[in-house]
Amino acid sequence: MKNASIVPKSSLDFLSQLKENNNKVWFDANKSNYQTELNYIQTFADALLKELSKTDVLETASGKKSVYRIYRDIRFSKDKTPFKTFWGGSFTRATKERRGGYYFHLEAGNSFLAGGFWGPNAADLRRIRAEFGHDPKPMRKILEAKSFVSTFGNLQGEQLKTAPKGFDVQHEAIDLLRYKQFLVIKRFTDEEVLAHNFVEQATETFQKMRPFFDYMSEILTTDINGASVL
DSSP states (O other): OTTOOOOOHHHHHHHHHHHHTOSHHHHHHTHHHHHHHHHHHHHHHHHHHHHHTTTSOBOOOOHHHHBOOSBOOOTTOSOOOOBOSSEEEEEEBOSTTSOOEEEEEEOTTOEEEEEEESSOOHHHHHHHHHHHHHOOHHHHHHHTSHHHHHHHOSOBSOBOSSOOTTSOTTOTTHHHHTBSOEEEEEEEOHHHHHSTTHHHHHHHHHHTTHHHHHHHHHHHTBOTTSOBOO
């Protein structure tokens, strides 16, 4: 891949230093270092967005727009440290026909790429469960595919401890019906993140989410009979 942007070691090192000095005085004194590292991450995100846009339609305007603010919202949190200690960002699929989103999280010893449905609203959750309850085979085929298993392992996300309302605990798809979130995650070592081909590896990982995204999009844009609701 030509001109692939590399995540430099200094970007992860800055986060490690911030983690040890998570206060405004230290951050202000190192603001220029922060801006330098932020520019590297935004350039990486631009390269990743460019590659993703070759095979998907995204509404995220730029790598800069994708990267989250470093400042934490501490208004309702017991943790009052003011700054995030990771680089994070996301790319949103465009139009109502394409559901799901891509997320990257870069942090020394804790880097991963993820995608899916973090907080489905009540209507979407009912629709997903109705489909799984009606016919779980298409989703099982996606989740059991060799490429999915070797990349992501299994579907992740918060689950109910019992059956959701309207479904029997003995239902054949109870394992799917219990999910409240629908997430796929792949973790990376620091060495992989810092490698020259990480943009390529990240792009490939995100592309392997597409069968999952496309089927979930089909569910969420149709009724139980398969008719469009858009």
